[in-house]
Amino acid sequence: MIKPDRIVTTTCPYCGVGCNLQLHVKDEHIFKVTSPFDSPVNHGNLCVKGRFGYDYVYHPKRVTTPMIRKTLQKAGERTQAFDLSEWRETTWDEALNYVADRLVEIYKRDGSDAMAVYACAKATNEDNYLLQKMYRAIFRTNNVDHCTRLCHAGSVVALQQATGSSAMSNTASQVIQNDVFIVTGSNTSENHPIIALQMKEAVRQHGAKMIIIDPRRIELVDFAEMWLPLKPGTNVPVFSAMAHVIVKEDLVNQEFIQNRTEGFNDFIESLDKFTPEYAEEISGVPAEDIRKAARMYATANKAAIYWGMGISQLSHGTASALALINLAFLTGHIGREGTGLNPLRGQNNVQGASDMGCMPFHYPGYMRVDDPNNRAKWEKAWNIEAGGLNLKLGLTTTEILSHAHEGGIRALYIMGENPMMSEPNLNETRKHMQQLEFLVAQDIFMNESGAFADVFLPATPFAEKDGTFSNTDRRVQRVRAAHAPRGQARVDWQIICDLAQRLESKLEVDSAYWKYSNPEEILREMGNVNSDYAGITYERIDKVGLIYPVPDMTHPGTPTLFKESFPRGRGKFHPLDYIPAKEEPSDEYPFILTTGRVLEHWHGGSMTRNSVLNEAYPEARVEMHPADAEIHGIRNGDPVKVMSRRGEVILRATVTEKTSVGVVFIPFHFAEAAANLLTNDVLDPQAKIPEFKACAVQVFPARKKDLPNPDAILQRGRY
């Protein structure tokens, strides 16, 4: 038995559930992770990533020294340097001065519009707040975004339009109060494992009925009352047909519609065309099942909807989410406990990074940047002359890279993101990255994006820093360092403060203030302007966190939103039209590819592929339905080539009924067979989210020797 030197309580760095962790530390290494059984979020339960996936912190490939590229990179000829011999180790002083010189040079020459930054949904609220502050206050640009654009942008925009808010309306733990709940576009067991446990508990112990609406036969289907297997990209007709049934059969909540909503009459008219039979034709879901699901949801006392990327990652992602919101408004399943509209946020702190204003249209607290009143508040907070901050909306994640050209974005600062894995159509992303004039990577590993950089600033993972994360149900929780940063690595907020002061002195401008002595001061500065966080102090969230909005120092937090009214006043119904996915299957590309994640891995893999987790799931796989596999002569485990109009990958096939006929699935974690080489970079017009969930592909048998890593074999008995 190893006796720990200390046990540090913190918050899990993986998904948005925000499980509480206890890190057992011996000789400055974590050797075990446990979770308190009385933790309000996860009740002591963890998934494989939270419990065992911390060892990337100690991986030999972690970069812990500041580095500058040996050969000067030019726009248009930028290359990737994974080999550390192409880099020169340096001091923090030299690295940060170099970054400051180059950024100031480009800013002075090309102005605000040439500057852009990717914030990081893995980093703390404090890190993210400071990063957007640095770019807004010093470079006067709103070109600030992060991966929320690639995950729930559709949901955020839809919720903003319909309610005026953009987070889960209720907490995940309220699922056990549901009588009926819909899970759609979310493989919850793999992506939010602990919320999936609560869903299973709701069904098995509390008698709730679960309806799954998903193209894949996910594990939760085993526990479901109904499974509606729709074709990827046909959300709007299915949900609108449910609304059609609810209206036609008079299952609407008249009182709620009259008192709390607007636009009902226009909305009803738009429903005429969405008969269940019409939806069946498009989606493949039997009309009778749509009716049954609609009745079940509408007639329940308490019903809720939980959704994931399958709703938002489409070229009509906003419309898909609006279709769900319409359902909740029709039935009044919102604004009470055990009901709600609940987008399950992906990253541990994607909610927080969004709250911190790391988005091109919003300051912290979702204050629009084009409103001069909001601008004035932040000008005061940041010691900036009146009218100094930029009113122009910034560019989104995908737009920042597609604007990387002469006259557009010239310098990009990336904190902890990996667009070379997470953007759609990576061959195109690669060309954009090559066009950058200057690129800074602040990260822990030399990943696919950092390898393009001029300067690498070694940052710290969750286990080496203090701060806060905001989880998917708006709970702001503490993050605590288990030990000091490895090597010369520095905590992110200190890197930003150091760099910001160098930038200010080179630009000879007044200071926006960067001399924080601890992260709490940063959160307090933000909370003084953003009322959602006004009542949050480290002392108050020391044990269990607080669910914002917390408008003052005695407020107990707000687990259930919209009890009295919506932030925009009345909830707004949105009439919708069915717009198909941009790329439909054809003779040449007969399958629909949909992408997602697996339990053992995280996104671009910087963390999990440098962890013991990679042993549990060492290779990319494409899931194919047995009927499709047979036609193409493909057996389970065979190497195949998957090709779209944009790229191709070679990987093994998993032949399984988990996917439906005509649909193949590839997780996007694996650089050697990156699903995003295939995906379509078409964007939702409002949310600018790409269509990760549907593109057309062809599948051919391939040779074993063409596999990127033929020796890695996935062994997995579970479904």
Place this chain on the structure above:
Amino acid sequence: MTVTFFMDGKEVSAEENKTLLEIARENGVDIPTICFHEATTANALCRICVVEVEGQRVLQPACIVKAASNMKVQTRSEKVIRARRTILEMLASTMDLSEAPEIQIMMYEYGASSSRFPDAERRQPEVKDDNPMFVRDYSKCLLCWRCVQVCAEDAQYTFAINFDGRGFETQIGTFFDRTIPETSCVLCGQCVAVCPTGALKPKREFLLEKGLSAQEISVLNTGRKKRK
């Protein structure tokens, strides 16, 4: 509704439907437990929490027996102490308690001798090291069932492990004795978290104890597994 009854001669009032163990803990009366865990369903498997209830033929497990009006409960009678001591002695003679400090303390408190049953056969199955996350050393397993419970309806709904075999041969196992990666296991490690005796242990902790350095373990993990 409240019930009033007697615990060790003292009158105690408690809410209805509470177990004797819960009420004892609320009133500062110490009843030892081994298989009981606040996060799992109590099953009264280990019997260390037995108490004497007047009028009952046999000792009653406090973790599942609910208080009733006028019940007379002795938590430390001679019969109770003897039963607890014997349970501890039987455990100590068949299994490895070296990583169960709480049970070792109990043995000291109850004056239990690990050599009371010198002819007892010890259970000594080989250590199972078949997955990247945790190792299973069932020579340290006392069959408390907590791992099975959290794998099933007490937490994970995964059903990867269960009791295997009968009588003395009983052991926690997988279906058809498959390796962990071949089962429905999701490697969540909840079983490791509730194991009271170190029979289940994170692989990293296991390797550190074997004398490997943290650096050596990280290098081990970066090696890819070869096909069988």
